Amino acid sequence: MILHEKYKQVRQATIDFCSHLEIEDYSIQVVQFASPAKWHLAHTTWFFETFILKNYVENYTEYNANFNYLFNSYYNNAGDRILQNNRGNMSRPSIDKIFEYRAYVDTKMFEFLKDVSEQKIIDLVTLGLNHEQQHQELLVTDVKYMLGHNPIFPEFHEAFHLVNDFNTYNSSVKIKAGNYNIGHQGPGFCYDNELGVHKVYVADFEINNHLTTNGEFIAFMESGGYSDFNLWLDEGWSWVNSNNISAPMYWHIIDGEWHYYTLSGLQKVDKNAILTHVNYYEANAYAEWKGMRLPSEFEWEIAANQLDWGRRWEWTNSAYLPYPNFIKENGAVGEYNGKFMSNKMVLRGASVATSKNHSRPTYRNFFNPVERWQYTGIRLAK
Template sequence: MSVTKSKNIQQMFQDVRAYSEKLVAGMEIEDFILQADSFVSPTKWHLAHTTWFFEKFVLTEFMKGYEPFNEQFFYLFNSYYETVGKFHPQSMRGLISRPTVKETMAYRQYVNDKVNELLDTTEMTDHLYELIEMGLQHEQQHQELILMDIKYNLSFNPLFPALFEPKESTNVQAPELSFTSFEKGMTKIGTNGEEFAFDNETPCHDTFLNGCQIANRPVTNREYLSFIEDGGYEKAELWLSDGWQLVKKEQWEAPLYWVRNDGGWSYFTLSGLQPVDWEAPVTHVSYYEADAYARWAGKRLPTEQEWEHAMKNEEIKGNFMDHDRYQPDAHYHGARFEKAFGDVWEWTQSPYTPYPRSKPLDGALGEYNAKFMSNQIVLKGGSCVTPLSHIRLTYRNFFYPHMRWQFSGIRLADDPVES
């Protein structure tokens, strides 16, 4: 392997690790341990778990005589890797007051130093490179989770605390909704891994599409408000059965984080409570809400294959984590498919299942994606809290249909017009 490639991966390691700490620099100590529900994790745990990944899968395998920072951390900060040992229950991560935040940062520094020492003194092999690259992609996923989780954790505070300074609003009107048609035929979906990709994105394979229409932009907050005001959350005929049961049980009446005040609406953001930006994409909606909205609008959600086929020629640019906004915005650029990437993860109607001839990775990393291929739905395109360098056309995100704490939104689709 070339010296340049080896140095590049080391620089990437340093940059990604530093970026995680930049994200949390404005937090107070009290923020780091919050865990408002079992499906989210404290910020401190994310910082430690991503460090555990490099310690467990890189240092213990490649550094001779490596001495762990603390043997107990192999148990505390394993997430769900059954094949490498027992782990602390996710629902109890918020009860871990020790190690302290200070000790957690010392753990990160210790592992950073050891990985840099390893890269300075060890010949880079393909296997070592791939593990470090996987670790960096894994950490970028947790950077997004840090922001998703801390937003959810802070949302229970009636003072609506702000973690970041708000960005100036654009006050730009969203372009008129229109649709682009695609004819039926064969298309290629997925990747063969010429560049980094997770195992669930492979292999590239042929898929037949029946033809469809795809909207030029995501659904906006203003459009979603019309659904609310038309009684969308009160009409059982719009909802899948499981979704309707949730609407009644949880008393949903709007997207997560929307707050009624003075006869209008605001929403909680990572910059505190803000007026709803009506021209920006709606976000924090579940699959059930996305599907119900599509029915109300007389449309449907795209399949993941339709979405990927439609976006093949779209440039990967937009509102990502790197822009420090952390909220969908109303910037539109005249593209054929506005906001194809960034702003909001777009729900598809496709279940998260393996591609034809797909195989999990060997060893413990085979647990990374494949074992979650049940009862979840695919989302595409990235969001305002996704790192730009992390996203790609073939990326398959996945969540359970009831979840809405992620930055998820809606792009409509339809069947082709009959000729």
């Protein structure tokens, strides 16, 4: 696909999702980690303006000089920025101004992309588009967090249930011990944290070709899984008790039955559907209860072409660390992944909220082990 067509397609997908929002929805920030929709719309636009237009278009006039401060996320090289937990305090600029900002930058980008041939710039635009796709997924999960914590559980849109999918298989895959290549190879986009192809040795292992279902996790719950400290990592046990956790996120007992909030409203939990919205601690405790374990990210990648994956981000037992020969780029782009390689766990695969054409077997997602507002699930190994 021609670059400017890809640009138009990705940018429109963000607008299409937001078209289902009410005007009051755009500015709300329920918690620090869930940013307002208005901020996502502006930040993804800021990326193209800051890293491409301002650097490569002669005499470029930025839309608003204050927007760098308002919509920079974590790029220290790009200047000062507001605190993350203040993103929801901006009633101004209005959402109308944010859409004007997007239109202004898009017009400038369309003009710019007509004559782009330098590979460095093409790569940077491609990074920006993948960055926007990441924020499209965050929009889904942040909006769900906002509406899912509204006491009347409002419907976002009937077509966005997103948790009513099921396993295709109920088998496992056996992998022989040996040395295997890990990391992205060949053409196509990848992030810098996937580069540095290297060999790893793994012992014989077996990995499920299916994800844990709601019914299977209910069995864990009913057996006292959330109250048995023997199953939990110490930090996980502290989290359970400090927050009175007894079920996955968005689950509620109503008239003696489990229900969960979906973006198409409150629904009864389907025991046969694939589990979602559990964190690393819950995944690890469930694996312990089953007498199994979570796979390493290397085992997951080795087995990926034999697995049915892509509907849940899958927790692994691997800490998010650099591959051998990982090279962090200079400047703001170098802040994209490298500086987060501490106190996070790797997730593999993709989810039902992931944008189209934004997944691959080498993709290394990462979150804090306590986080569960993403569409996360459990695949077991032994």
